[in-house]
Amino acid sequence: MDNQFQDIVPPEKRTIRNVSKMQTTSLRRPARRTSRFSHIAPQKRTSLRPVRPPRFGLWFIIIASSLVLLFTFSFLFSGAKVIVQPKQHTTFVDAHFEASKESGIGTLVFETMRIEREDALSVAANAEDDVEIKASGKIIIFNNYDGANQRLIKNTRFETPDGLVYRINSSVVVPGRQKKDGEIVPGSIEVTVYADEAGEEYNIGLTDFTIPGFKGSPRFDGFFARSKTPMTEGFVGTKRIVEESVMKDAQKEIQASLEKQLLVEAFAQKPEGFYLFEEALFLEYEALPSVDIDKNEVEIRERAVLYGILFDEVDFAGHIAENTIGSLDNNPVHLEDVDSLNFTILDSSNKRPWEDNSFTFTLEGDVRVVWTFNENKLRNDLLGRSKDALPTILSGYPSIEKAEVVLRPFWQRTFPDKESKIRIEQVFEWAQ
DSSP, X not given: OTGGGTTOOOOOOOOHHHHHHHHHHHHHSOOOXXXXXXXXXXXXXXXXXXXXXXXHHHHHXXXXXXXXXXXXXXXXXXXXXXXXXXXXXXXXXXXXXEEESSOOTTOEEEEEEEEEEEEEEEEEOOEEEEEEEEEEEEEEEEEOSOSSOEEEOXXXXXXXXXXOEEEESSOEEEOXXXXXXXXXXXXXXXXXXXXXXXXXXXXXXXXXXXXXXXTTSTHHHHEEEEESSOOBOOEEEEEEEOOHHHHHHHHHHHHHHHHHHHHHHHHHHOOTTEEOOGGGEEEEEEEEEEEEXXXXXXXXXXXXXXXXEEEEHXXXXXXXHHTTTXXXXXXXXXXXSGGGSEEEETTGGGOOTTTSSEEEEEXXXXXXXXXXXXXXXXXXXXXXXXXXXXXXXXXXXXXXXXXXXXXXXXTOOBOOSSGGGEEEEEOOOOOO
């Protein structure tokens, strides 16, 4: 019977020692904490570094951007430069040439320009004298008769409605009338006239004039004049005067000043497309009536008129080239360094080219002749054409010796379709 219960373990007695022992064990092994979210499975840990795109996509973006930029720049900076070497020749000239106002076969035509200026200088007046001074003033002569130039000789008379007569003291040429914008415009020229007699009665205001010498002919109605300034300075009586030596010195000083002014003005006023040589300038001086400033001082006055001979650049170059290097086959040329040529009018002291119909001159020096071509036409002919077509296009320009082309961008094979994109540059290689 004792064996029947030997496997039964009797319950331990709950003592203070046992309870303390159990509590100690519980503190050492805390129970696992649970949460209301404990049923959710934990997620994988995610990296904070950005995801890199594939290398193929990055290179595609770079290449595409480069192509866009390349295309844009090639469009903005596209163009063509044509380097042209025209025909050219250098020769030495030492020959006589004839120039004329009338055009003709093989004739070199010239034109004239006219500039007038006045100046004055005050000097001491130390004497008195009885003087007679003719009134003077400026008028404009009109040619409404025909298109031909009309020469009026020295002392030609101009008459006012009151019968007062004034004259020019040198011959002038009045241009013929022209048609401008559908209207007939009379030719005109400005001149100075002087009273036929001395005296204050010729001091008059603005008025009209006829030319008595044309009375009885159709020219009387076609030629007339009108005042530009009043007629003044007419005087008869006693006036303060200047010693002759002082007068001459003052006139020389005034003339030197006028010469400087007119030379500068002549080249400033030279028409575009014309040659003007310094040796082809003529000056004429005229003493004007002096003016009393006060009892002890007089103003000496001088007028200077400059005449310049003008040559059309194309006509002059063609004439000189034909007479020095032979036939040009009707191709236009121009001259380089024209200012280095020595231009001399024969017997210039006795010549008045503004009045004469012709004169002879010599030309000496090296002449550089360049054949010309129409740049605008060449640009237009190149528009949109293939680079390979250049030789064919240049065959229509006999004045061009050779040409090279630079196209941008380098893969272009045709010329731009805008004239502004084609630049033509001329180069020179002087040949003897």
